[in-house]
Amino acid sequence: MFKNITEWTLVLGVFGIVATLGNWIGYEVLPWEAIPGIIILIVVSVIGLILEKIVPGNLPAVGYIGLIGIIISLPWVPGSEFVVEWTSKVSILALATPILAYAGISIGSNWADFRKLGIRSVIVALMVFFGTFVGSALIAEIILRWQGII
C-alpha cells in the first residue's frame, strides 16, 4: 500500500510538473503561483485512490475524488478559501492538454481499433448530443410548467 501511495504521488508529480509548465505558457500563470494548487489536487487524487482500495463497495476513485474536492472547497469548511484561491490558478485546460498528449501516444498503438470507430462514431456522437439535449429539454419543460414559470 505504501509503495502504491509513493508511486501514485510520484507519477502525479511528473504529470503536475508538465501541467504547471503548460499552465504557464498557455494561461500565463507563473509556476510558483500554480504549485500550491497542483499540490492540493494531487493530494486529493491520492486520497481518492487510497479510499478506492480500502473502502468496501464499488465506488470508483473518481467518485471519492470529486466528493473530496467538493467538500474541501465548500464555503463553510475552514481553509476552503485557500483551496479555492490556489486551485483557481490551475486551468482545467492546462490539465487536459497533457492527458490528451499521453492519450494520443497511447491510442497510436491501438490505432487499428480506434480507426474502426470511424464515421460511425461521429453518427453516434451526434445522437448522444441530440438525445441528451432533447431529453433534458423535455424534463425542463415539464418542471418549468409545473412550477408555473412558463
Added chain:
Amino acid sequence: MMGKADLRGILKDWRLHAVVFIIVCVTEAIGQFSFKVGPGVILLLPMVYAFIIGLALFFTPLVNEKMAKNAEPLIVLGVTLLIAKIGVTIGPQIEALIAAGPALVLQEIGNLGTIFFALPLAVLLGFKRESIGMTHSIGREPNVGLIVNKFGFDSPEARGVMAVYIFGTVFGAVFLGLIAGFLATTSPIHPLSFAMASGVGSGSMMVAAFPELEDQIVAFAGASNLLSLGTGLFFSIFVGLPLTEKLYTLMSNRKNRKSVTHKGGNPNV
C-alpha cells in the same frame, strides 16, 4: 486497475515525459482558436492539437510501443487531477446549485435521453462495448474519468468515450447551437427549457433567438452547465453507467439470438 503496471518503470521513461512536455509547450504556445459557424463556434483547443500530435508521433521513430504502453497509467492518473479540479470548482458554487432547485436536479434525468436515443443506434451500427463508453452520458471530463477509472484506458469502453469526448470538444457547441436554434423555433417546447438543456455553448444562440429572455436564459444555462459537471459524475456512477451496461447486455443478447436463428434457419421455430 493499476496493480499490474510497473509505475516505477513508467516514471523513469523520461523520453515519454519529454515528448509529452514538448507537445504541451508547443500546443499551449499555439493557443486556442474558434471559428464562428452559423449559431455556434468550432473550438480548437491545445488539447485537441496535443492529441493529434501525440497520435502522429507514434508513427515516427520518436515514440515506440513501450512508451505507448507506459502512457496508459499516466492518463488514468492524470484524469483524477481533472476530477479533483472539477470538485473544487463546484464547492464554492454550492449555494447557487441548491438555489437552482429541483428543476435542475431532475433535469439530470433528461440526460438519460442519450442512452435511449444513442445506445440502440450504436448497437445497430455494430459497436460492441465501445457503445457503453459512447452513450452512457454526454461524454465530458467526469465521464471520461469514470470510464477510464473503471475499465482502464486500453479498453473498448475508453475508446468509445474518447471518440465522443474529442468530437464533442470541437463540434459540440456548434451542433448543440444548430439543433437548439432549430428546435426552439420549430417545436412547441419553451425556449427556457432549451436554455436549461443546453448548458454552455448554445446559451448565446438562444439569446440571439429570444433577446427579451436574455438574463433568464443566461442564468438557466449557466446553472445547468455547472450542475451537469457536479451531478453528472455521480449520476453517471450510480444511474447512467449501470443502466447503459444493462441495456447493452439486453440488446446485444437479442441481436445475437436474432442472427443465430437467422443463420440457423430452423424451420421449427
